[in-house]
Amino acid sequence: MAAALEPVRQRLRREAEDEAARIRSDARAKAAGIIAGARRDAAAAVDKATTTGNSDATALAAEDLRRARDAARTAVLAAQREACDELRRRVRSGLEAMPAGLGYDQLAQQLTRLALHAAGPGAVVTPVPAGGVIARAAGVVVDCSLDHLADLAVEALGPAIRELWLP
Helix, strand or coil: CHHHHHHHHHHHHHHHHHHHHHHHHHHHHHHHHHHHHHHHHHHHHHHHHHHHHHHHHHHHHHHHHHHHHHHHHHHHHHHHHHHHHHHHHHHHHHHCCHHHCCCHHHHHHHHHHHHHHHHCCCCEEEECCCCEEEEEECCEEEEEEHHHHHHHHHHHCHHHHHHHCCC
16 A cells, blocks of 8 residues: 555645745745845935935035134134234324424414314313313313324225235
């Protein structure tokens, strides 16, 4: 009987081996599909991260550039302010000896007349120790001190003062 069942056993064994081969083949195909899908998903994630990273990097670089420009502008403005202040100091320094010099009395009289006229009726003129005068009337102050006039002279240079920091 065992000999009679041998062809059945062989057929069942072939069918089982064939079925196992089909299952293995299907499993390999499914695994390959899953791996391909995972690779696509990973590539898409990398592309998205790269795009996002580039976008973020661009924004960060733009912000860094803006900060650098602001810092440079601040430094330039500080240097320009320093140059203006130095000019103002030099002009004032040049006027320090004026009250002791020849012709100052005539200048002081002229400044007194101008200050009185500008301040109006009832103005009182006070000499300034560093030179010049200040006139005061009801609610009006006219500063004709040499320091103030030096400051006004520097301010009157207006755009011409830019030549201080041009190469």
